[in-house]
Amino acid sequence: MNIEPPYYAVIFSSRRASGDHGYEATAERMVELAKNMPGFLGIETARGADGFGITVSYWRDDSSIAAWRQHGEHVLAQERGRREWYVHYDIRIAKVERAYSGPANPRRTTNLKH
DSSP, rough: OOOOEEEEEEEEEEEOOOOOOTHHHHHHHHHHHHHHHHTTEEEEEOOTSSSSEEEEEEEHHHHHHHHHHOOHHHHHHHHIIIIIEEEEEEEEEEEEEEOOOOOOOTTTOEEEEE
16 A cells, blocks of 8 residues: 555454355445445455454544444444454554565465455
C-alpha cells in the first residue's frame, strides 16, 4: 500500500471457530461497506490454515474509525462474530507516523488475500 503518513491502522487479529457459518460472505460485505466510508484508505488480510488471521484496515483519522465502528451493518457483524465466528480476537489501533517498503523477495511466501 502506498499511503502517505500519518494515518491510522486498525489491527484485528483473531482465531476463527470451525465452519464458515456465513463468515466469508459477511467479510466481503464489510470490505465493500468500508470502502464507501469517509476516511477509508485500504485493507490487507491474511489467515492461516490453523484459523489464526490478521486484518489491518487503514483510515485517515480516528473519527473515521469511530464512524466505521458504529456503522449499523458492521455492529451486527461484530455481534455475530462474538457469538459464532471467533474463539478469540484482539483489536489494536495505531497511528502510523512512518512507512517503508522494499523489494519483493522471491523466496518469501505469503498468504495475503487482496
